[in-house]
Amino acid sequence: MVGIADSTSGVVDPDGVDVGAAFDRKNREGTVGTADPGAVLAAEYDVLVEATPTTLGDAEPGFGHCRRALDRDRHVVLANKGPVAERYRDLRALERDSDGRVLFGATVGGAIPVVSTVEAFGTGDVTAVRGVLNGTANFVLSRMTAEGLGYEHVLAEAQDLGVAEPDPSFDVDGIDAALKCTILANLLTGGDPEYTLDDAEVEGIRDIPGSALELAAEDGRTVKLIGEATAEGVRVGPRLVGANDALAVSGTRNIVRIETETAGDLAISGRGAGGPETATAVLADVDRLR
Amino acid sequence: MTDEGRDPEVDVRTYTVRLELADEPGELLRALEPIAESGGNLLSIFHERGSLTPRGRVPVEVDLECPPAKFDDLVESVREAGVDVVRAGAEEYREVVSVVLVGHLVETDLSDTLERLESCPTASVVDLSLNAPEGRDDVSSARIRLAVEGGAADVALSTVREVAEEKDLRTIEPLVEEGPS
Numbered sequence: 001m002v003g004i005a006d007s008t009s010g011v012v013d014p015d016g017v018d019v020g021a022a023f024d025r026k027n028r029e030g031t032v033g034t035a036d037p038g039a040v041l042a043a044e045y046d047v048l049v050e051a052t053p054t055t056l057g058d059a060e061p062g063f064g065h066c067r068r069a070l071d072r073d074r075h076v077v078l079a080n081k082g083p084v085a086e087r088y089r090d091l092r093a094l095e096r097d098s099d100g101r102v103l104f105g106a107t108v109g110g111a112i113p114v115v116s117t118v119e120a121f122g123t124g125d126v127t128a129v130r131g132v133l134n135g136t137a138n139f140v141l142s143r144m145t146a147e148g149l150g151y152e153h154v155l156a157e158a159q160d161l162g163v164a165e166p167d168p169s170f171d172v173d174g175i176d177a178a179l180k181c182t183i184l185a186n187l188l189t190g191g192d193p194e195y196t197l198d199d200a201e202v203e204g205i206r207d208i209p210g211s212a213l214e215l216a217a218e219d220g221r222t223v224k225l226i227g228e229a230t231a232e233g234v235r236v237g238p239r240l241v242g243a244n245d246a247l248a249v250s251g252t253r254n255i256v257r258i259e260t261e262t263a264g265d266l267a268i269s270g271r272g273a274g275g276p277e278t279a280t281a282v283l284a285d286v287d288r289l290r
Numbered sequence: 291m292t293d294e295g296r297d298p299e300v301d302v303r304t305y306t307v308r309l310e311l312a313d314e315p316g317e318l319l320r321a322l323e324p325i326a327e328s329g330g331n332l333l334s335i336f337h338e339r340g341s342l343t344p345r346g347r348v349p350v351e352v353d354l355e356c357p358p359a360k361f362d363d364l365v366e367s368v369r370e371a372g373v374d375v376v377r378a379g380a381e382e383y384r385e386v387v388s389v390v391l392v393g394h395l396v397e398t399d400l401s402d403t404l405e406r407l408e409s410c411p412t413a414s415v416v417d418l419s420l421n422a423p424e425g426r427d428d429v430s431s432a433r434i435r436l437a438v439e440g441g442a443a444d445v446a447l448s449t450v451r452e453v454a455e456e457k458d459l460r461t462i463e464p465l466v467e468e469g470p471s
Binding site: 130203207208209210211212214215216218219220221224225226237238239240242244245247290 | 302331333355388389390392419422423429430431432433435451460462463464465
């Protein structure tokens, strides 16, 4: 690790940053070092791990960071969904002109190796990827179903537990799941056609009453916020699935079902979000670059 | 990581089977046991008491879920148990899809909603359950089960979407798997 930057500060050491000290400083003073964040982007490194918050539209500043790295023939490992969800083609074009590569396993499914598994099958063989891709929304629906509680009640509980953000819209309105599915749709098409969040059909879970969940349960079903990515597009919304269906995971758990032309379905379930989970996915990508 | 494949446990469909039973104790159980034993999951049983067929038997409609690959064996095992399975042809088997509607269902004329769904040539409404809790600003939910001809679920669901959109109702559609099966 030769450099760390946050939004206002940076630390660079060609012999290796003292990571513990940088984190202590961050916790104590709110900065990782005395340098400018720009100094980190300008430093000598092999791989840029781009983990700034996901932004929509032009996906800046994340996209610009990727551009700077690729222009210098450096590799990029993304945890930020913006560049691959909103500017997939632009990013791939930069990659083509570079000796650096772009890997983005951490952008979909947290610790679940969704992107690398789709690539392992070969994107031509995968007809669809469907699943539960947002742990917060799944937690809320699971609790509402299991306890017969209302949306607002369960959301407040999720916020107390740290499962939901103070502003939960990204999760409960389906945007986070839609970004992940947009990335997967781009992966399936190779960016032709290219998808962005605007192309996705997105519905969230905010206005689902307990009465609907009860009716689903009486019929041996459950309501899940399901994301679907195919070469034809992206759809996210609450759907009825069999209570015993593989996709009916509960709590914050995520699951994806990769549907293939020749080899049937493969379902992978695990932790879809969180610091250690995202770090695991980032480091797996870094390893892949060796 | 678990390899589900096209796991028969995962890839299930809903079927409606019409049976005719002798009006004797134990007959229903005799019909249902082989269904469960063949891997079918019973969803509902519509036992029309008091209504007899011309042959003096009791018509029973059973909705069940099972993997498509197991369905023929399941029907055979019911027959082997001595139960009449009524079917003129394969098209007698219908797929039942459930959909939940949320919103101002009563105010937007529920019976009109149902009529509109019935007008879809490939679907008919099997039943409706309304869940309208009191004191909750009039938002209610309804589960509608539609019997659709094999493969026509998409058509039926797009009719549902159309009607729901017009009446500003929210639809929770079933996840219907596309692609090869």
